Amino acid sequence: MSHDNKKSKLIPDRDNNKLTLPNMVKDIIFFYIKHYYDKYLATNNLTVLNDQQIEEFISSNYVNKQNKIKKYIRDSLKKNLGNEYNGITVENLLLEIFNDDDLAQERLRLEITNYQESTS
Numbered sequence: 346m347s348h349d350n351k352k353s354k355l356i357p358d359r360d361n362n363k364l365t366l367p368n369m370v371k372d373i374i375f376f377y378i379k380h381y382y383d384k385y386l387a388t389n390n391l392t393v394l395n396d397q398q399i400e401e402f403i404s405s406n407y408v409n410k411q412n413k414i415k416k417y418i419r420d421s422l423k424k425n426l427g428n429e430y431n432g433i434t435v436e437n438l439l440l441e442i443f444n445d446d447d448l449a450q451e452r453l454r455l456e457i458t459n460y461q462e463s464t465s
Contacts, residue, residue, distance in 0.1 A: 366422075370438055373421045377414055378453060381406040393461045403453050408446070415439055 385402055386392065394402060407414070418439065423430045442449065 366434065367438060369422065369425070370418055370435075370442065373418050374414060374442075375456065377417055378406060378456075382457065393465065394457065399454055399457050402457070403450050407450065407453055411443055415443070 382402065385406070386394070389398075391398070419432075419435060422435055
């Protein structure tokens, strides 16, 4: 994942943070959401989302796709970690992350809002 271009600012910068499993999972989630964010903008011929559109986007691309996101996270980690992949640790982390939907959705809301403000 490249963090160099302006479009990737939705993905947290990890240059100053140790690359831990939780940070890797967060990066994977933001990469996944960013992909669908860009797709949503293109499909709807938009440059930014208003508050209502952000809510709709989060609902359709996070809330309704949690199983797909979890599979994407598992597959990405297996590919990137190889023999270091620990399924039990990953499942515990996913349980923790997806257990607090309100917090996760608020984080996405803030990330999208901050990203849009930084690009306008």
